[in-house]
Amino acid sequence: MTPRDTPPGPLLDVRGLTVRTDDGRTLVDDLSFTVGGGERLGLIGESGSGKSLTTLALLGLLPDGMTATGSVELAGTQIVGAPEKRLTAVRGRDAAVVFQEPLTALDPLMRMGRQIAEPLARRTGLKGRDLRTAVTDALVRVRLPEPDRIAHAFPHEISGGQRQRVALAMALACEPSLLIADEPTTALDVSVQAEMLDLLDTLVREREMAVLFVSHDLAVVAKVTDRVLVLKDGRAVEEGPVLDVVTAPKAGYTRALVAGARKLESALDLRSPR
Amino acid sequence: MTPEPKPTDGARATPVLELADVAVRYRGAAADVVQGVSLAVEPGQSLALVGESGAGKTTLLRILLGLARPTAGTVRFDGEPLAPRDRRQMRRFRRGVQCVFQDPYSSLDPSRRVAAIVAEPLRSLGLDSRTTAAPKVAAALERVGLPADAASRYPHEFSGGQRQRIAIARAIVCDPRVLLADEPVSALDVTTRVKVVDLLAELKEERRLTLVMVSHDLSVVASLCERTAVLESGRLVEQGDTAQVLGDPAHPYTRRLIDSVPRLPV
């Protein structure tokens, strides 16, 4: 990974982030957290917790009718209220996103190879044969079999798991310092999810990349992050190391969340003692 | 939470639903989506159909619901071959076998009030008039834990978990013997999921309801079903008591599924 001049302080510094709709409802309320370089933070919440809006706000991608206030500094750049031009520079270079449904993130009419080539060419300036090799490398890195076939395929021609890998390859192509993953494995089958989590874990460790992993599933988040932030109704209710939160949750809501997950899991344990 | 398989005395009861050597091939497809599947749903022995996307779970469910017909093999209801043209049998079948879907947003008609939605099986099966249906609807809504005024409201006024409760109320209102459920909790949040699983477990006990559940979520399967059948690419690779299948899987695919379940660190 190419070292970049990062200003001192955390890579991502969120202070008092608040998201409101035009008619005055508060969806994210005074949220503050930081992600240091190479750190891996999990954002936990159920539906309505505002976790997805938070990810959108981090990149200035909030839909019309919603406004963010507070401060979001990504690698020293203020995101809140920034003009589109500055945001474009930040997206991809400093932070890249993998969304839940890769089908919506990929252009259905463009072959996979070209979709990856675009950000890659922008960053590296590679052309022609070199660019093609780089694309193949990017696909190999996310452990896709037959990278050449995949590069020539359209999104609908490959499986959901493969699509999500391509989306990951695209996000990683720019070597961002922060990877934002919004429920990246929720739409996948369990066994595919397990592989994907493993892959994600390895890749970000190798690159010492910071990760913001957003999910409703405590067990999934625990696999790939060190620290978690629990959100409920747009507010942070608890923050701490994964192990502490999972083994000794403090907030009532977190306790309910952990208890629910444990209860379901215990059914499985009685059946399959290991 | 963890049902024990009920002791079955030597002579087993006639299966409510039975598939014998069922195969399905879609028109124009080169291969069968489901092949050579034989399974039986016995009263009191809730069955889980486990597998990943493309395994043919949903196809099997549609066959069990009498919505699709197998290209080969037979479907039996109470020991008799299911005949969609036999009106009397179909009425008995519809009354005895109800269904809950995965997506509670798609399964409730947005243009109708909850009362009409829940009353639909009663009305359509000719069991009740609008007036005689009302108390049954109220009872079903109360049973699934919804407020009394829910009946006069529209689906969009409810959250995902509440909508799934409405769907369950619709499925139990005519006192079926079998409840087919297609991933009934996978669209719900964890805390809601636990509550709906509990509700289904209670209904099983109270109403002697036999569940047939399609799911990829093994913990939910383990919570609710006495028996488990594992499907891989349209074939049954393993079936038996849930404790047996999940505790000591005989097939490598089953083992891989179990190992893939993400777990909380202890």
Next chain:
Amino acid sequence: MTLPAAPLKETEPSKETTPVSRRRRSATLLAGCSLTALIALLALVSLVWLPFDTDDTSGGRLAGPGDGHLLGTDKLGRDLLTQLMTGARIAVQAGLGSVAIAALVGVTLGVLAAFAQGWLDDTLAAFLDILIAFPTLLLAMLVVAARSATLGSAILAIGLAQSAVVARLVRILVKRVLARDYITAARTSGTSWPRTVAAHILPNIWPTLVVNLALQFGLAVLAEAGLSYLGLGAPPPNASWGRMLQEAQATFTTAPAGALAPGILLVVLVVGVNLVADGLRDTLDPATRRRRT
């Protein structure tokens, strides 16, 4: 196949409508209704009272306003206002009649097409596409040839042409509803197909359908004017706006009122119903209606 679905996000960027836009849309509806009502009023009054007889040619030729003729007369000495009022009646009749035919034939055909499967589905879809490509004018000429040049023939031709458009829309809408789980739930509840259509399908395609029919009304009015202009519409002495335009064409430079007046009314009616359609689209849209409970 069932995929493990994502947890439903209830705070997804909602299409919440602000009070401002809601007010703007009710203004649209109000404006549309007023314009349409204006023409409807003219048409209704024409049924019980007209300033002159439709074939009264007693006025001077191309006279200006005055002498009992509020808007003057045409080249045959007929009262302009009388003609405009009859024209309004004919326009409204044409719109309502065509849309009634289009709704009846189109919805029936569309629902049937949506239920058809395999080759029947393909055949029906192709048939509808051909019917849509078939020019309304040619269809009208065929109908007129088979019957005679009357308002009824024009309405029949326009209605049939529009049926194809409506049917194609209904086919798509119904197919979309059929894919929803509540239809499967109705089937497993033992609900019959006719009952499913009445209770589940029609109510759910209704909002989009109504908006489309309102738009078709405007198009029908225009089409009737076009046919009358060509002499394929209502025969004299019934003054259709289209025929008024045609007759006033030759004297446009000397007496522009004869052409301008029907033209303006035509625009008022068509713009009116289009605004109504726009307003309806927003008020009937379930996504916005949903929030107003």
